[in-house]
Amino acid sequence: MLRLLEIEYNKLRYSRSARILIITYFILITFIALIASIEFNIGEIEFRVADQGIFNFPYIWHFNSYIAAILKLFLAIVIVSMMSNEYSNRTIKQNLIDGLSKKEFILSKFLTVLVFSGISTLFLFIVTMILGLSFSDFNELSIIFSDLEYLLAYFVKLTGFFAFCMFLGILVKRSAFALGFLVVWAIFEGIVHAIMEFKLFKGTDLASSIMQFFPLESMSNLIVEPFSRLNAVQAAATQIGSELNKDYGIHWYQLLIVIAWIAIFVYLSLMLLKKRDL
Amino acid sequence: METILSLNNLTKKFGGLTAVDNLSFSIEKGNVYGILGPNGSGKSTTLGMVLNVVNKTSGDFQWFDGKMSTHQALKKVGAIIEHPNFYPYMTAVQNLKLVCKIKGTSKDKVLEKLEIVGLLDRKDSKFRTFSLGMKQRLAIASALLNDPEILILDEPTNGLDPQGIHQIREIIRKIAAGGTTILLASHLLDEVEKVCSHVVIIRKGKKLYSGPVDEIINSFGFFELKATDMQKLEELLGTHPKIGKITTKEETLTAFLEEPMEANEINSYLFEKGLSLSYLNKRKESLEEQFLQLTNQTEQN
Numbered sequence: 001m002l003r004l005l006e007i008e009y010n011k012l013r014y015s016r017s018a019r020i021l022i023i024t025y026f027i028l029i030t031f032i033a034l035i036a037s038i039e040f041n042i043g044e045i046e047f048r049v050a051d052q053g054i055f056n057f058p059y060i061w062h063f064n065s066y067i068a069a070i071l072k073l074f075l076a077i078v079i080v081s082m083m084s085n086e087y088s089n090r091t092i093k094q095n096l097i098d099g100l101s102k103k104e105f106i107l108s109k110f111l112t113v114l115v116f117s118g119i120s121t122l123f124l125f126i127v128t129m130i131l132g133l134s135f136s137d138f139n140e141l142s143i144i145f146s147d148l149e150y151l152l153a154y155f156v157k158l159t160g161f162f163a164f165c166m167f168l169g170i171l172v173k174r175s176a177f178a179l180g181f182l183v184v185w186a187i188f189e190g191i192v193h194a195i196m197e198f199k200l201f202k203g204t205d206l207a208s209s210i211m212q213f214f215p216l217e218s219m220s221n222l223i224v225e226p227f228s229r230l231n232a233v234q235a236a237a238t239q240i241g242s243e244l245n246k247d248y249g250i251h252w253y254q255l256l257i258v259i260a261w262i263a264i265f266v267y268l269s270l271m272l273l274k275k276r277d278l
Numbered sequence: 279m280e281t282i283l284s285l286n287n288l289t290k291k292f293g294g295l296t297a298v299d300n301l302s303f304s305i306e307k308g309n310v311y312g313i314l315g316p317n318g319s320g321k322s323t324t325l326g327m328v329l330n331v332v333n334k335t336s337g338d339f340q341w342f343d344g345k346m347s348t349h350q351a352l353k354k355v356g357a358i359i360e361h362p363n364f365y366p367y368m369t370a371v372q373n374l375k376l377v378c379k380i381k382g383t384s385k386d387k388v389l390e391k392l393e394i395v396g397l398l399d400r401k402d403s404k405f406r407t408f409s410l411g412m413k414q415r416l417a418i419a420s421a422l423l424n425d426p427e428i429l430i431l432d433e434p435t436n437g438l439d440p441q442g443i444h445q446i447r448e449i450i451r452k453i454a455a456g457g458t459t460i461l462l463a464s465h466l467l468d469e470v471e472k473v474c475s476h477v478v479i480i481r482k483g484k485k486l487y488s489g490p491v492d493e494i495i496n497s498f499g500f501f502e503l504k505a506t507d508m509q510k511l512e513e514l515l516g517t518h519p520k521i522g523k524i525t526t527k528e529e530t531l532t533a534f535l536e537e538p539m540e541a542n543e544i545n546s547y548l549f550e551k552g553l554s555l556s557y558l559n560k561r562k563e564s565l566e567e568q569f570l571q572l573t574n575q576t577e578q579n
Binding site for chain 2: 006007010014016089090091093094096097098101102104278
């Protein structure tokens, strides 16, 4: 295992573009802290984002994991290109000839995906702790460490997304096209959702219950947007007479769906590699 | 003798096309083998199959008498296929160290092998800055990292300039002299003739011959003869029991032997019959002539 990770680490660390993207990604996560300093004035009222309670424990776990997950696209580029470059440089062929088995090859890539997700989660934990401890109104230990399941969801969500990227990299073999495919797939899911929601199953919940099994939808379902949970937004909503009653929690079956997709993507990658002649 | 690799009825079909057709042969330790065949005859596909990058359709192959799985066996093999594949953004040394990691050998030999192929002064240059000849030499260095039991080279001189070809051949000769088993695929006859002791000839995926280079066809050689009276020469030769086919080319008679015979024997025979020769030469077919004869034979069959 360690040997496989070392191999991948060596492939990545000398690649300048991968290095820049990875560093940018982690710097951007720390930039979540910058939101704290956003201030603007609406007429007489001075508005400071940090004062709206977004950095309160335990809400901050939800908020930060949602925001940080948006940045995953940076690592997605790294992962797609680390797969497809093996094809365009034909190094995958040489790797296999040198005695790496096809299973080991996929495993080394998937381990890298896990490490990326793991480090991201750890990083998010540290950034969130620092931010929370500096701005949160509640600092009791029990409150700080409640709702930690958002971190687990974040980890699974990232792993799922990266496993999808890994599969696309192998499937398409060209990084640009693989990323294009990712966008096309996202649009495809959107269209299918719209058709089911507004045409086929109008007025029922059926559309969402089917859509939750689609890969990208299942990943985005893991962490629901946190904005409408803010006091200010809730208050505004009550004023205009609508009740916001959203389920913000994390559910085991949602985690399970994404984990199933991870298994499927890894398995399909291996099958694809086994079936193809290089 | 120790068998390193054996193929049993190995077959590969790409759709309707049969690239490799029931190929069987085995590689013994210590010999230098050539796989000879025109372009597209299935050489690279065959090597691809035994190297785990092309899936076989049927038949099977065994490394080291089947004592280990293919990918384990490949760690004891050094191989380069077609053109050299490395990470372009990494230097020669970084690339070789990565190969060491994959093969699970120590990194001590990186510089030593770079020296063998004459790339020591470019060890810290990025792979993408290398010329084709240098890339090919780096590939050989990489294949040697684990001190392999067998070195597999697929068209190692393809696309190189004469100087590059010469360098590569020198390196191969040096390695072969060290006792390493080598399997060399090539469409260049003189390359195989110069380097190999054994040869497997394939055409359209079928094996035509496998065995020592100098026994490709059962031939006792031939005489090239000239005399002032060519007509009488041809008549006399035609009646000799040991001589078969006779052809004339550019005022020289070529008489093929059906039984072994030395040049002095034919000379004294002709002299006794009252004919003196102006030119007599006994030769064996070159690999090229043998190869063409062999491929023509199969075409006629």
